[in-house]
Amino acid sequence: MDSVEVFKGIRFPGFMHTQESLRTACGFQFQDTDVLLVTFPKSGTTWMQQVLSLILCKGHLWPIHNVPNWERAPWLEQNSFVKLLGNLDPSQPRLLTSHLGAEALGPALLHSKARVVYMARNPKDVLVSFYYFHKLAKFLPDPSSFEDFVAEFLEGTGFFGSWFEHVKGWLGLEPDLNMLFVTYEELHQAPRATLQKLSDFLGYPLGPEEEDFVLEHCSFPFMSQSSVVNYSLVPKEVMDPSQGRFLRKGVMGDWKEHFSPEQNEKFNTVYQAKMGNLGLHLPWTM
Ligand code: A3P
Numbered sequence: 001m002d003s004v005e006v007f008k009g010i011r012f013p014g015f016m017h018t019q020e021s022l023r024t025a026c027g028f029q030f031q032d033t034d035v036l037l038v039t040f041p042k043s044g045t046t047w048m049q050q051v052l053s054l055i056l057c058k059g060h061l062w063p064i065h066n067v068p069n070w071e072r073a074p075w076l077e078q079n080s081f082v083k084l085l086g087n088l089d090p091s092q093p094r095l096l097t098s099h100l101g102a103e104a105l106g107p108a109l110l111h112s113k114a115r116v117v118y119m120a121r122n123p124k125d126v127l128v129s130f131y132y133f134h135k136l137a138k139f140l141p142d143p144s145s146f147e148d149f150v151a152e153f154l155e156g157t158g159f160f161g162s163w164f165e166h167v168k169g170w171l172g173l174e175p176d177l178n179m180l181f182v183t184y185e186e187l188h189q190a191p192r193a194t195l196q197k198l199s200d201f202l203g204y205p206l207g208p209e210e211e212d213f214v215l216e217h218c219s220f221p222f223m224s225q226s227s228v229v230n231y232s233l234v235p236k237e238v239m240d241p242s243q244g245r246f247l248r249k250g251v252m253g254d255w256k257e258h259f260s261p262e263q264n265e266k267f268n269t270v271y272q273a274k275m276g277n278l279g280l281h282l283p284w285t286m
Pocket of ligand 1 (some may be wrong): 039040041042043044045047048124128129132135218219220221223246247248249250251254
């Protein structure tokens with residue numbers, strides 16, 4: 001199950017990626033009405049898929065309760081994409097998802113006015129979440145040790161490539177795209193203000209009651225119980241529930257429970273070298 005597809009030097013799980021599916025994503029013809037969510041894995045993709053679905057559904061809740069997130073907001077680069085794209089409701093903007101880097105998707109997007117929501121998360125929390133996901137997801141190899149996992153993350157040689165290059169690549173494209181940059185931490189700390197920013201960006205302003213409604217249905221407790229977003233519909237050969245839950249903790253700063261002082265220092269040194277002089281104001285302290 002944990003076969004590998006290497007594309008443009010980056011490893012992807014072969015279970016749901018092929019050379020053809022990855023090439024299809026790179027050549028995708030975006031429509032100006034499309035909404036594309038881009039994340040590095042474990043940055044809150046499923047959470048944002050839920051928020052964006054709720055904004056776009058305008059109170060029509062059937063999909064939120066009945067359609068899995070991967071069908072509501074299919075991944076461009078996965079081998080199920082073409083089929084799932086055909087099933088999307090043509091009366092609404094298409095909600096699409098991708099973990100691909102800017103160098104792969106940028107050329108196709110530069111020719112469109114599609115809205116791009118880029119969601120980032122504190123990379124230390126991404127790393128911890130990804131570590132547990134490698135145990136849960138049978139299409140990824142079991143991590144040998146946390147120490148090795150940190151080293152691989154810092155080298156950028158793990159699955160889906162380098163977090164640093166992903167964030168820098170997409171931020172580099174921001175001036176040329178119709179793009180909104182948001183963070184997991186903003187959504188956590190200021191959910192209503194972040195929701196308003198997102199709904200304004202999509203051109204779907206919400207009233208206060210609609211906002212309450214969205215916030216309730218994208219909360220961690222609600223999503224943890226919802227089979228169409230908590231991945232409990234996935235066979236155990238694909239995600240093994242004995243190894244944990246997809247909606248694991250949903251908190252900020254869990255890295256503090258995992259990093260040794262040495263690992264933290266090493267991480268900070270690499271972070272500073274790669275991100276330090278970009279002048280970014282990101283809502284996390286390293
Ligand atoms: P943790 O493993 O730290 O708990 P992705 O969807 O990109 O794979 O990201 C998964 C991470 O987002 C998991 O992080 C998951 O718990 C968290 N997440 C999902 N829904 C969330 C929500 N409603 N509130 C907070 N965090 C959420």
